[in-house]
Amino acid sequence: MPAVDEYSDDDPLFDPDELQVPESPEHRGATDLVAVMAAELLGPSSRVYRDMNWYPLDGGNAVAPDVMILPAEVLPKGAKSYKQESAAGPDPSVVVEIPSDTDTFSSLLGKLERYARLGVVAYVVRSEGGSISVMKYSPDGQLVLWGNEPIPELGELALDTSGPQLVAIRPDGQTFRSDHEWFHQLQQQAEAEALRAEIEAKRAEAEAQRADTQTARADTGERRAAALAEQLRAMGVEPVA
Numbered sequence: 001m002p003a004v005d006e007y008s009d010d011d012p013l014f015d016p017d018e019l020q021v022p023e024s025p026e027h028r029g030a031t032d033l034v035a036v037m038a039a040e041l042l043g044p045s046s047r048v049y050r051d052m053n054w055y056p057l058d059g060g061n062a063v064a065p066d067v068m069i070l071p072a073e074v075l076p077k078g079a080k081s082y083k084q085e086s087a088a089g090p091d092p093s094v095v096v097e098i099p100s101d102t103d104t105f106s107s108l109l110g111k112l113e114r115y116a117r118l119g120v121v122a123y124v125v126r127s128e129g130g131s132i133s134v135m136k137y138s139p140d141g142q143l144v145l146w147g148n149e150p151i152p153e154l155g156e157l158a159l160d161t162s163g164p165q166l167v168a169i170r171p172d173g174q175t176f177r178s179d180h181e182w183f184h185q186l187q188q189q190a191e192a193e194a195l196r197a198e199i200e201a202k203r204a205e206a207e208a209q210r211a212d213t214q215t216a217r218a219d220t221g222e223r224r225a226a227a228l229a230e231q232l233r234a235m236g237v238e239p240v241a
Contacts, residue, residue, distance in 0.1 A: 027100045030125065030166045030178040031066045034096055034154070037168045037176065038069065041155025046093070047072045053081040054092065056118050063111060065095035065122075069153065091120050094153035098125045112137040121153060125166065132161040 031050060039048040048069050053062040062081065070092055075082060084091075095115060099108050108124070115122040115137065122137045123146065134146040150156040150171065160167035166178040229239040 024100060026127075026178070027098060030098050030127075033166065033168050033176060033178045034098070034125070034157070034159070035067045037157050037170065038067065038154040041157055041170065042069065043155075045072055046070070047075065049082075052079075055081065055083040056091075056114075057084050057087065057089070058114070058118060060114070063114065065092070065111075066098045067096035068092045069094050091118060094121045094123065094151075096123045096125065096154075112143070113141075115139075116141050123151060123153075125159060127164075127166070131164065132159075132166055134159050134161055 035048050035050045039046075042048065046069050048067060050067060051064050052068050053064045054068060055062045068082075070082065071090065074090065097108065097111060112122055112124070116139045119139045121139065124133075124135045124137065126133050126135070134148075134151075135143055136146045137143050148158055148160055148162070148169075150158045156171045158169040160169055160175070168176045168178070170176075232239050
């Protein structure tokens, strides 16, 4: 097998669907953070895949972006790879690469150039020398520094590059760091939302019971009034309207 620096898309590889590549906790945390946040912001119309093996129509080997986004109806749940069979594929709407310490610039550039040939927008989140940068590689071959601007293809998710650790910023201003604390934040938020929903359901139930009680009392009052009116009529007295 060739060295990493010498690898090209046409070189033979082990079956990518069976290949397991170790990664650092930092890389895993950053990738999971971007994928989970994008999935939440994009909603049910899209699916976000992490390390999904994608077999494009260019005839090369599979490529596995760290994050890849496809329309929800393209693949069934649990699919391990995306094998395009026609130009109607479709292509991913965007891919995100988060290079690890072992990735070389030449291998990263090769991936970006291939994405460009396939007409797919790619974002690169790179950590180097204690700082983070976000770059966008467009199909026209332009590589631009993206900075902290919201990324439209990721549901307007912004990635803060001002510190040594990746920070995701949602459109509502909430921030999540890539140190796995974000998972606990989301978990706490989900528990709080579930508790709020339960409280609202209890309130609605209580209101419904109060409304039913008032209706029952009103019905009882009307029946009593009707009964008294009949008694008066039996005595030859017409009730006052």
